[in-house]
Amino acid sequence: MKTYTYLTWTCLLFSILGFQSSLFAQDTLTIHFDPDYEIVRKNSHGFTRTYSTSQKEITYREQKIEFTYPKNFQVSDTAFMFEYFTGWKNPAIPKNTAILLGDYKGQKPAVYVDYNHNLDFSDDGEATVANSDSTLVIYFRNSELDGAYFPVRYYYGNENEEKRKDIEGWLGPVGPKAGGYSLLSSEYWFFTQRMNNRLGRLYLNGERILLGLHDYNCNGLYNDEESDRIMLGDYESNSISEDRKNGARILEDSLQIKLGGLVYDVIEVDPRGDFMKLVKSSRPYVEGYVVGSSLKNLAINLSTGIGTELETFIDGEKYILLEFWGMWCKPCVASMPSVVELHKDYGDRLKIIGMNYGDNMDRDRIKKFKKKHKMSWPIAFASEKQIEDLKVDGFPTYMLLDKDGKILEMNTTITSIKKMLDK
Numbered sequence: 001m002k003t004y005t006y007l008t009w010t011c012l013l014f015s016i017l018g019f020q021s022s023l024f025a026q027d028t029l030t031i032h033f034d035p036d037y038e039i040v041r042k043n044s045h046g047f048t049r050t051y052s053t054s055q056k057e058i059t060y061r062e063q064k065i066e067f068t069y070p071k072n073f074q075v076s077d078t079a080f081m082f083e084y085f086t087g088w089k090n091p092a093i094p095k096n097t098a099i100l101l102g103d104y105k106g107q108k109p110a111v112y113v114d115y116n117h118n119l120d121f122s123d124d125g126e127a128t129v130a131n132s133d134s135t136l137v138i139y140f141r142n143s144e145l146d147g148a149y150f151p152v153r154y155y156y157g158n159e160n161e162e163k164r165k166d167i168e169g170w171l172g173p174v175g176p177k178a179g180g181y182s183l184l185s186s187e188y189w190f191f192t193q194r195m196n197n198r199l200g201r202l203y204l205n206g207e208r209i210l211l212g213l214h215d216y217n218c219n220g221l222y223n224d225e226e227s228d229r230i231m232l233g234d235y236e237s238n239s240i241s242e243d244r245k246n247g248a249r250i251l252e253d254s255l256q257i258k259l260g261g262l263v264y265d266v267i268e269v270d271p272r273g274d275f276m277k278l279v280k281s282s283r284p285y286v287e288g289y290v291v292g293s294s295l296k297n298l299a300i301n302l303s304t305g306i307g308t309e310l311e312t313f314i315d316g317e318k319y320i321l322l323e324f325w326g327m328w329c330k331p332c333v334a335s336m337p338s339v340v341e342l343h344k345d346y347g348d349r350l351k352i353i354g355m356n357y358g359d360n361m362d363r364d365r366i367k368k369f370k371k372k373h374k375m376s377w378p379i380a381f382a383s384e385k386q387i388e389d390l391k392v393d394g395f396p397t398y399m400l401l402d403k404d405g406k407i408l409e410m411n412t413t414i415t416s417i418k419k420m421l422d423k
Contacts, residue, residue: 029264029278033198033213037151040197040212040231040240047171048154048190050079050104052182058119059181060093067098067119070112070127075102079184083192085150087142087219091117097140102127104188107134107156115141130154137195142220148272150220151195159186170330197231198222198273199240205260208235213273214242216250222273225251230266230276232257244391245410256281289390289407295322296405298386300353303366303379313351314405320351321417324382324390324397326358327369332396336373338414343377346421352377357387357395 057064058080082096091097092114100121102110110127114120130136135155142148159167164186168174174183196215201208210233213222222228232247233240242248249255255266257278263285264278289295298310313320323339325332343352354377356366361381370379382392390399391410400409400417409416 027280029204029259030275031200031202031211031278032275033200033273037149037195038197038199038212039153039193039195040199040214040242041193045157045191045193047167047186048081048083048192049171049186050081050101050184050188050190052184053078053080053100058098060096060098065093065119067100067114068122070100070121070124073102073121075110077103077105079104079188081190083138083140083152084218085140085220086217087140087144087148087150087221088117089143092119093117099138104184108132111136111138111154113138113140117143140220145221145271148220150215150218153193153195154190156187157189157191170334194218196220197240197242199233201235205262207260209259210235210238210240211257211259212240213269213276214248215273216242221271223251223269223271225253227251228269230255230257230269243393243411245393245397254283256283256285258285258287289410291407291410294404294406295401299383300380301383303356303361303363303381305363310353310401310405313353314403316403318349318351319403319408319421320353320401320405322353322355322390322399322401324355324357324387324392324395324399326356326395327365328358329395333373335396335414336375340374340376342414342417346418349421350417354379355382355386356380357382357392 051059056066056069058067059065060082079101081099081101082093083099084095085097086095088097097117098114098119100112102112108130110129112121112127113124115124128136128138133155135153137151137153140150140152142150167186172183172186174185176182196218197212199210199212201210203209212231212233214229214231215222216229217224217227228251229242229248230251231240231242232249244250249257251266251269256263257266263281265281265283266276267279268277270276296309296311296314300308300310302308310320327333339352342350354375356379359365366379398412398414398417399407400412402408
């Protein structure tokens with residue numbers, strides 16, 4: 001059942017009496033978040049790969065590391081895996097938590113978590129067993145603050161063999177490694193969904209508002225500046241995202257957010273994510289680039305050495321696609337044939353500019369890469385500031401502009417672009 005936050009006892013009283021709580025716009029707000037940790041990307045997941053183990057050693061980045069088995073450990077089919085977690089001071093394995101699996105070939109393996117990060121599984125309590133549907137939630141504890149958690153949901157997927165081979169192609173290959181261990185088949189990998197979000201709902205100035213906190217750096221805390229995020233969602237559709245292009249704001253010293261048509265300064269975020277305090281802002285509100293913003297003055301630093309602005313590519317007849325990518329990015333490289341096909345089939349209606357990032361402005365490598373992958377559109381180098389200002393959170397990102405250089409979609413897909421161009 002959803003809970004709603006009323007901002008003061010006055011608002012609550014008037015709500016009980018049948019008045020709109022939105023009649024009152026407070027100068028200061030304390031917003032309390034629901035106690036449950038939430039998954040905001042309900043239709044997507046990651047993967048946690050599993051590895052074989054023998055005797056008392058696990059292998060991390062090709063290095064063998066000794067560990068201690070749990071007490072009375074009598075299981076078969078033993079494996080281990082790692083979960084990215086940054087909330088433990090001086091862990092045995094940097095930014096990771098070791099997890100030992102017993103009977104991993106079954107649908108309900110015994111799961112032992114090295115909660116105190118000393119690679120001794122005998123002092124971490126009993127094993128956790130997955131539910132009947134193979135799901136399991138692990139709460140990773142922050143070492144510096146009691147009650148601060150980073151929860152992750154695990155479950156076995158039901159992918160067919162063809163899909164599993166595709167997954168292994170991306171994240172494998174499976175089989176023996178040089179360090180003497182083996183990456184197990186993806187049928188024994190866990191699907192993962194991070195639950196590092198706290199959500200709240202409120203009424204303000206006649207507006208129903210959905211907002212949340214996101215633990216971006218995965219340490220169980222929600223108040224890390226220049227990292228963690230405040231999410232602004234859509235109440236009616238109950239949708240919310242940690243992506244900046246979808247309204248999330250990175251927590252910083254002078255952060256402003258707009259709620260109920262009013263602008264507030266964020267003055268405090270509880271480290272556990274239980275509440276947030278705001279005060280009405282006296283400063284002008286700067287929203288940054290959003291859908292509808294013009295990019296005609298965007299600097300375009302071409303890989304040929306020529307510097308120009310986006311305006312030189314605007315002709316009033318074709319849409320423009322900014323493709324943010326890098327040669328280091330496996331999904332970018334894998335999707336390049338689709339971009340080539342898009343350019344070939346829709347080149348009479350669409351211009352593409354490749355915005356390369358993270359390849360050290362290596363013009364020679366870019367030139368060779370373009371030739372190898374048959375990329376016939378111009379490549380530019382995106383700066384750190386452009387990535388930040390345009391709210392690019394992942395790669396590849398496809399930003400679609402209209403014929404006048406205004407943003408139509410902050411992040412779209414090749415399929416969506418084709419459907420739009422076919423209309």
